[in-house]
Amino acid sequence: MIRDAESFNILLDTVTRFVRERLIPREEEVAATDAIPEDVLAEMRKMGLFGLTIPEEYGGLGLTMEEEVLVSMAMCHASPAFRSITGTNNGIGSQGIVMDGTPEQKKRYLPRLATGGLIGSFALTEPGAGSDAGSLTTSARREGDCYVINGAKRYITNAPEAHLFTVMARTDPKTRDASGVSAFIVERDSPGLTIGPPDRKMGQRGSHTADVIFDNVRVPAKNVIGGREGMGFKTAMKVLDKARLNIAAVCTGAAERILEDALRYAIEREQFGEPIAQFQLVQAMLADSRTEIYAARSMVLDAARARDAGRSISIEAACCKLFAAEMVGRVADRGVQIHGGAGYMQGCAVERFYRDVRLFRLFEGTSQIQQLVIARGMLRAARD
Ligand SMILES: Cc1cc2nc3c(=O)[nH]c(=O)nc-3n(C[C@H](O)[C@H](O)[C@H](O)COP(=O)(O)OP(=O)(O)OC[C@H]3O[C@@H](n4cnc5c(N)ncnc54)[C@H](O)[C@@H]3O)c2cc1C
Numbered sequence: 001m002i003r004d005a006e007s008f009n010i011l012l013d014t015v016t017r018f019v020r021e022r023l024i025p026r027e028e029e030v031a032a033t034d035a036i037p038e039d040v041l042a043e044m045r046k047m048g049l050f051g052l053t054i055p056e057e058y059g060g061l062g063l064t065m066e067e068e069v070l071v072s073m074a075m076c077h078a079s080p081a082f083r084s085i086t087g088t089n090n091g092i093g094s095q096g097i098v099m100d101g102t103p104e105q106k107k108r109y110l111p112r113l114a115t116g117g118l119i120g121s122f123a124l125t126e127p128g129a130g131s132d133a134g135s136l137t138t139s140a141r142r143e144g145d146c147y148v149i150n151g152a153k154r155y156i157t158n159a160p161e162a163h164l165f166t167v168m169a170r171t172d173p174k175t176r177d178a179s180g181v182s183a184f185i186v187e188r189d190s191p192g193l194t195i196g197p198p199d200r201k202m203g204q205r206g207s208h209t210a211d212v213i214f215d216n217v218r219v220p221a222k223n224v225i226g227g228r229e230g231m232g233f234k235t236a237m238k239v240l241d242k243a244r245l246n247i248a249a250v251c252t253g254a255a256e257r258i259l260e261d262a263l264r265y266a267i268e269r270e271q272f273g274e275p276i277a278q279f280q281l282v283q284a285m286l287a288d289s290r291t292e293i294y295a296a297r298s299m300v301l302d303a304a305r306a307r308d309a310g311r312s313i314s315i316e317a318a319c320c321k322l323f324a325a326e327m328v329g330r331v332a333d334r335g336v337q338i339h340g341g342a343g344y345m346q347g348c349a350v351e352r353f354y355r356d357v358r359l360f361r362l363f364e365g366t367s368q369i370q371q372l373v374i375a376r377g378m379l380r381a382a383r384d
Contacts, residue, residue, distance in 0.1 A: 023078035030206035051114030058110035069249035076253025081206030093120025121162035123153040134178030140169035183225040183232035203355030248320035251328040315377040322370035325360040
């Protein structure tokens with residue numbers, strides 16, 4: 001449900017050109033320095049890329065889901081780190097407030113998230129609670145007008161850069177499951193909040209994760225998202241439903257880029273006196289990749305349109321995330337294969353993408369967790 005095709009096409013063309021002319025040429029620099037250059041960040045802020053999904057009344061572009069996934073696919077023709085720095089503001093770092101925040105919370109935080117003046121981050125995972133996120137143990141104890149938060153969060157994307165965290169913590173100490181969890185907006189400069197050193201990761205250089213530690217951090221009671229205790233896990237799951245669909249778009253865009261590079265290489269590289277693209281075994285790898293990318297793109301667009309039409313898409317979002325994350329792994333593997341030895345060498349984009357895309361089968365719910373979400377949804381529907 002694209003609202004205004006003409007203005008959206010201008011945005012998509014602008015992003016596509018930005019990716020081609022400004023981001024792809026800087027990929028190696030990002031990989032070498034492990035940072036997004038400041039001038040690129042400034043351009044991203046100017047283009048509104050931090051506020052794609054934030055409603056227009058709060059200064060964002062208010063994209064529909066269909067528009068959002070199309071922009072993500074275009075952005076991910078460049079190194080995923082470029083999308084990652086804007087990804088939390090458009091996704092898990094803002095959507096809790098967009099979906100369930102009180103009017104005051106929206107007014108206070110969304111305009112600055114939309115401009116990129118604030119970087120938002122989403123803190124659910126803990127050292128002892130990953131796939132079983134509902135068992136989290138970070139606690140939030142009510143004291144007068146405040147809650148006092150204690151605990152530690154792990155692998156939090158953009159934590160080193162973040163000014164604002166959406167933190168899931170247990171407000172009902174009698175519970176062990178998701179029912180006793182509330183979501184809080186916590187500002188970075190709150191006394192007692194510290195960020196661990198950046199994690200040393202397999203890939204995604206330029207995108208950072210770290211532990212976030214809470215040692216008697218006092219948070220005003222008005223910062224409980226939605227103003228009610230016990231709703232935090234529901235908020236987190238709604239945020240993740242949307243985020244999974246977006247990650248599927250990210251996977252699709254990255255796979256398109258890898259295949260473009262592989263096709264170009266296959267046409268240029270000659271062996272046995274002809275381009276390797278002429279060999280049918282190489283053609284099979286190109287064709288299988290093209291087919292799977294087409295399937296992922298179609299699934300993502302279909303689910304995005306269903307969400308825009310107001311339908312619940314928990315199962316479809318999990319299907320998209322599962323298929324696209326596994327698909328981009330296969331495409332990256334074939335991309336390396338088509339490049340031969342060159343694909344194993346640093347400085348070759350497919351070598352970097354091969355490591356970067358491995359993440360997508362792990363975060364925002366592993367592939368196994370997507371399978372469980374899909375199957376449980378099917379069983380629930382069969383019982384009803
Ligand atoms: C780079 C990166 C960025 C991240 N960013 C964030 C972030 O911004 N915010 C945040 O909160 N978290 C973030 N995470 C955490 C991420 O969401 C978790 O790593 C992920 O959910 C898996 O949890 P885990 O690592 O504890 O693995 P585990 O849950 O320990 O899983 C280990 C293995 O067991 C399997 N498994 C677990 N339970 C089951 C089951 N019931 N059935 C079958 N198999 C199962 C898993 O699929 C996996 O293969 C990030 C992680 C990474 C690596």
